[in-house]
Amino acid sequence: MIRLEKRKEPSKFWRIANPFLAVLLTMLAGGIMFAMLGKDPITAIRLIFFDPIFSDTFGSYSRPQLLIKSAPLILIAVGLAIGFKANIWNIGAEGQYIMGALFGAGVALAFFPQPGWYIFPLMIIAGAFGGFLWAMIPAILKTRFNTNEILVSLLLVYVAERILAAMSLGLMRNPDIPGFPGSRDLRRYEAAYNSELIANTGIHWGVVAALIAVIFAYVMMTRHMLGYHVRLAGQAPRAARFGGVTPARLVVVCLGISGALAGLAGMFEVSGPGGQVRIEFASGYGFTAIIVAFLGRLNPVGIVLAGLLLGLTYIGGELGQMMLQLPSASIQVFQGMLLFFLLALDFQTNFRLRLTKGARA
């Protein structure tokens, strides 16, 4: 007879091992799915996980692309993870991402076509501020009126999408091209262009910012009082209150940090890879980052790995579509499997299976 037993302490080993195991299981189950679709599973897995990095044809292009795709995911996820640790659930990073992009692009468009070294730094500040401001709405509503931040932050995503559409059609529309929505191409405005810092590496300011955010978050969570408060609030809210943690202040800080980082990600995207404010600018980074945060165990270093892994499945997934004609839905299933297996496996972090002698029943 098999019995479930709750572990006294969550298993450290499984916490680390599970993500890797989940990747292996995803490869296995994904391979079976690809085989059922009539595709060679080995080729499919190779295209998704290895070719973007190691292939001669694609590698030199895909490796930098991996950084471009992963950087916003990591930047957003690092911020979200801090809140998640304290049981503060910012689900609306997508909205903060959009607002950051709009604030950043707004500064650029206001200065256009002037040159000036100060324009890009101003855009960075504006981007972070835009995301921060958007996150303050659920934060203040929660601390003042005790609303649910999950709901408010999520609904504000849809508001942000509408503002994005309105900006693309109205205030920020490129006046040189009548009739078509979308702002000027910031890639053609040197003072505002978030270009590659080193050619063909994919490293732009957003990648640098992601790296700084990871280090900052790591130090804060392990060494700083605030990190201690966050962890305490998450694990033992009552104890935290006795320990001098002000819940309201923590809500504001956590939502503020994650909002600002999401806003930064949006600003670096719109001024670089995205290029312009357009109605379809938001492509779900804010939501995918939630998966990245959990896949990375809410740990800054884990998030870097998880962000790169998810970026890899996107880029490899496109290769798989192109080279093997895998349907795009199968790639989404594949990405879904990753989270599914991780959550399923996490069961054994907290529980263990015990074989006992059958007589008891």
Next chain:
Amino acid sequence: MKKLLTAAVLSAALATPALSEPTKAGFIYIGPVGDFGWTAGHDRARKIMQEHFGDAVETTIVENVDYGADAERVMTQMALSGTDVIFAASFGYGPDVNVIAGRFPDVAFQHATGYIQDHPNVSLYDARFYEGRAVLGHIAGKMTETNTIGYIASYPIPAVISGINSAYLHAKAVNPDVQFRIIWTYSWFDPALEADAAETLIEQGADVIMQHTDSTAAIRVAEDAGVMAFGQASDMTQFGPTAHLSAIVDNWAPYYIDRVQAVMDGTWEAQNSWLGFADGIIEMAPWNDRIPAELQAEADALVAAIAGGEYHPFTGPINFQDGTPWLADGEVAPDVDLATMDFYVEGITADLPN
């Protein structure tokens, strides 16, 4: 002699791979090939084109590609893998196509419904959907009993706005009391949103639903609610056999065959093609039996008149929404006005979003 023969065989063997090296055509789609609408229309044409050329052409597709960085990456990967011609089948790929075309001057780029042509290797192609919309508007104006027509619109871009204006003008011409209600979804493919929009329009009294979005959701809602609807880009009859009056069916195949042939012949050059009924690029789906025979004949005649060039859907007098004149009596709208249209015509009561 033997040596000569060997040499001939050898050179033939060497030459063959070069000869049989297929032309590679890549397609990137904004929606899934299973949308039964816009993307399905392009993929249908791709398959016909593939069949036409057989082994001489190799096609590849990537579906559900977002505008921006994702589209750039997919097109770059296509170009790197030796694709000769890339078809980017959505309006919003414009900036991305032009960025990548600059980096790969040897690859031919074909951008559907776009307007940016920064490089000599970027071709634009579009269909005169407003021609089909005129026919839909005519039918809708006659079929509606509530005099209210619901319109699910995607993005306020010229192609969509000219479609609304064309449909309205032709509905109004046969039914002076007709009203248009318009909902913008800001998406090409979002079945849930489109279904909601259809329900809202029906609640507002619409008994004919038109859509400029790609899913079949609105057709299903119309079928359930017992109202009428028009499909988009493909014949959507199977999703609402009673509701589905007709649809503008896109038929890109002749164009795709033509352009890929040009690539194979080495005669490909950038163009800007805007094709309509006359070119067979758009067709009307079979009329639903519930459309009276007389009206079917009128619709057929309208299609024939547009195809034959005897009638242009935007023929004056037509005023701007505020009543100031746009086209004088008998004046035909110049293409540039249609291609950059950002205004409603007189009589539409809604405001354009901005």
